Amino acid sequence: MVSIVHPDDRKIVRHRLSERMNGNNIDPQNYRFRIMTGGGETRWVDIYDRSIIYRGKPANFLTMADISELKEAEQALRV
Secondary structure (H helix, E strand, C coil), X not given: CHHHECHHHHHHHHHHHHHHHCCCCCCCEEEEEEEECCCCCEEEEEEEEEEEEECCEEEEEXXXXXXXXXXXXXXXXXX
């Protein structure tokens, strides 16, 4: 997964994934970062990550939404 993350955002994404996988942070988390598509386009995504119990075992529940239009609108308001 980290290979599609924009190079400028990889360090923080790796850090957060490491914390989650090591059990250091089990609280629900939201992450916003850029990804690179197969066509070379940069897109913004919002990831929601929550630890759950699934069929009696710990698991991570993830959702991902493309928020590129939201980020573009935020940028336009700043100008």
